[in-house]
Amino acid sequence: MTKQITNIRIGIYLCDCDGKVSKKVDLNSVKVAIQSKAEFEYIRAVEVACTKAEREQIVAEIDKYSLNRLLVAGCSDPFIVRQFLQLADDKGINRYNVEFVDLSAAESVGAAVSAVDTALNRLHLRAEVGYEELAVIPDVLVIGAGSEAAAAAKAIAKNQPVVQIDNVGTRVIGLDGFPGAFTVILLENGQTVKKDFGAIVLALGAVPQYDKSKYGGVELGADVLSLSQFINAGKDYAGKKVGFALGKADEDSLLSFAAVLKAALDLKEKGASEVSIIYEDMKICADGLEQEYERARKKGVNFLKYTGEFQITRFASGIAFMYREPFLADPAKIVADYIVLAEDFVPAAGTLELAEIFDIRTGPGGFFQKDNVHSLPIRSNRAGIFFVGSCHGPIHGTDLYNEIEAVLAEVSAFAKGKVSVPSLQPKVEAEKCAVCLTCYRCCPHHAIEIVHGEEYNNMYFSAARMNPLACQRCGVCAAECPGKAIQLPLYSDQEILFEVQQPARIVAYACENSGFLASEFAKTLDPELQKDLQIVEVPCSGKIDIIYLLKALENGADGVMLCVCHKENCKFVWGNDRAEQRKVRAQQILNQVGLGERIDFVHVAANQGNQFNTAVKAMAEKIRQSGTNPGKVVK
């Protein structure tokens, strides 16, 4: 249940945006209409709200009328949004209590009044968002033994305490708690010990692995070396011929190319007689690599492009690559004293075990992190657990330092030992909580715990609680709760169902990371199409409760759409999959009582305005075939 605030004092500013709005809609008529029907404290029509003079007057009015919520209707310029949020912050008005309405698209006084009225109701329904001061542990655990882990630990240590473990001698065997207060269970000299950390950085690195099947079964030996063997051996090759082969392994990263360039330059400096590199595709698209390549050419390193397969053959004079040059008819040959073969990179030992212990996802090649456009490189599906370096796929050079900088920015939030966060995580009404664990199990972020105490007013004296630092506010838990005990602030059931009380012909529940953005774009492409369409924004499609789909139809919509992120690209792991499962059930519910096909599930990315419109047309066609919704309940 959304908490009803009894002393809501709303100020409404109708901004003409320097005459832009009043070209189509008379603002004074809007004002008069609002005054006659709505509840608020103060209303004023303004010519241009974003001037210094207006700002000062609004500040004075906030004081004079003790306003604590603001509604700004005018243009949708980000400037005015920023200005009013800043003004709210300055005046101690909670920024979640400022609502903006875009009047630039309104065609009539009626439409403008209805938009303002909807926003006003939203403000009335909105629960107060508080801020929580939380004590956090500044200490950071860095896991990994290689140079990447050392670099990360060194950088973080400038701000806050760091413990680095190699996960071999001291091993992680368990994890409890939440960001800011993780308890890591370690196996240290055969003893189980618990240590507390605010954040965890995984920097296990990647390890090279020679795969002979990529080189026609060639075994490594005295004159055939893997790239890592060659680098680690550090032998003297003065007067020798060395040939490197790239392109058969480690096809997806720059690591081998960079290492070979460095080795080739080094060999030339130390007097190798001939250095050749055979490659399939040149990979030098990183800071400094192209310069290295130019330098290597100047020093006389041979760069030889091959196509297709190459053979490694032994001659009396040495060992040779037999290969095919793309533009020459005859096969080519490079004879050397040593040949060096690139290797693949695989996740370091312990990657999979840690993924299981931490409940974080692994993706391509078994490295940490799923392949997902919404995943920032350093973020895991759990807040407070970060990746640095090749443990989430081989990375090279400056990328590592960028990642360390990014992780530094994240973990340093805990450096002072306390943080202040808006209390926007879902709230649980203990009386309705059956402690069934559904939310706990469905949370993609491990953000839920079950807490116990006399204050939890149910037969279990227990309830689920969402941790404010771990929660990423997708709302999956709220949509899954069988007891309707969970409400996500700003997106409570009451607020969302209010939007569809008198729905448009088509209601589209749209994820704010994809579908909603696509719908904004779609509007500009085909404004006519939007007439019968109502967009209801949700933080993730995983928040689209099955009852939202049914209520929109019960209240008179003819069709409902779920506009969600692409498959496997949900920002919140499986929100879009849960939405799809709910769509299937909701359509079954309609079929059982003969209401026809009325629900569409659409994967759409933020930039796919055209695809969005195509989907709207398909929905319109579908409901044209199914006819007007006979299930509409007349109240």
Next chain:
Amino acid sequence: MIVAEGKPVEKILEMLAPYKKVLIAGCRGCVTVCLTGGEKEVGILASQIRMARSKDGNPIEILEQTEERQCDAEYNAKFLENVGKVDAIVSLACGIGIQYLGEKYPLTPIYPGVNTLMLGANIDVGRWEERCFACGDCVLDKTGGICPIARCSKSLLNGPCGGSQFGKCEVSAPVKEDIPCGWQLIYDRLSALGQLDKMSEIIPAKNWLRAKGPRTYVREDLTLDRS
């Protein structure tokens, strides 16, 4: 936990055909936990029935209410006001709750909105498996903590039948998946515990009277004299 599934809505619509105003009563006990009869499902069923009846030109008014446990009279008392306003009740509680709520309000017809299935465990979200038959005479001590009554299709007491193949039962589950042979599970567990000798211990024929209803359980040390 008691596990139930929603009844097909056409059956519920049939039951409700004569009525214009009904109460859908949810329960916050087992049926909320098994995602079948909590406040959420009450809302979904109510919406579905409203739409179905609107479509048929025979609108129905539905009240929705969910209370702690329908197997306790004190909680059922909370439905009093709403029961007074309706022609009939649909309960989404288990069979116990449905009957017990009905006993509380004997003059209002009550209908089941669910089929009560079993005593089961919630393996993961969306999956439940039977573990206990409530036979009234537990033999788990002899069978490595795995129940042959609930987990063997024939409730055999002394080892598997010939239908046990590669650890699976010859009977296939209603959900079209292989049922593990209960006796294979028992064998594996006893083997892991080093108690395989228990397999050769004969479990005598069971007193099935204890599994037959109507059963009543009374504890004289606890009953109150309310006279």
